[in-house]
Amino acid sequence: MSTRPILSSAHLASENGTSLSEFEFALTIANNAFSRWMLHCAKAGGASDMAPLDVLIVHHINHRERAKTLSEICFMLNMEDTHTVNYSLKKLLKKGLIEGEKKGKEVRYKTSREGRKFCVNYRKIREDCLVESLQNLSLSPEELASFAGKMRSLAGLYDQASREVASL
Numbered sequence: 001m002s003t004r005p006i007l008s009s010a011h012l013a014s015e016n017g018t019s020l021s022e023f024e025f026a027l028t029i030a031n032n033a034f035s036r037w038m039l040h041c042a043k044a045g046g047a048s049d050m051a052p053l054d055v056l057i058v059h060h061i062n063h064r065e066r067a068k069t070l071s072e073i074c075f076m077l078n079m080e081d082t083h084t085v086n087y088s089l090k091k092l093l094k095k096g097l098i099e100g101e102k103k104g105k106e107v108r109y110k111t112s113r114e115g116r117k118f119c120v121n122y123r124k125i126r127e128d129c130l131v132e133s134l135q136n137l138s139l140s141p142e143e144l145a146s147f148a149g150k151m152r153s154l155a156g157l158y159d160q161a162s163r164e165v166a167s168l
Helices: 018-044 052-065 070-076 082-095 113-135 141-166
Strands: 098-103 106-111
Touching: 018 052, 018 113, 052 070, 052 082, 052 106, 052 113, 070 082, 070 106, 082 098, 106 113
Parallel strands: none
Antiparallel strands: 098 106
């Protein structure tokens, strides 16, 4: 294995920032691979023509079998752009994977019977194709959970840096 950093933007790799550039490139290709995975898994699970955001949203709505509002969905997925989430919700409603119920000024979304069936199918495919492969990495569940925690912490750093740069 090469000890040279693998970068997509060498011009961003300063003396102190090379490892960050390497991480950002790895994050980019992992995100693209994860997005591709979600689309293929969703299609195999019976839902075609879905964007990665659609898949994330239907799973989040199904989470804990509690109806959720647009703002709750955006908050949990760390998304500012309510318009793209709202567009996805409309697509999922049209596909029959979720249902909306208006309460006061807000709509609360929950998975439909078809949506719950999709989530179960997705989970089975995920178990068969991804979870088993993950075991080949010799990465313990504890190590993976620790890595996930570090990624959430890094998300917080990027959020703070975004606020900083927005005030320049």
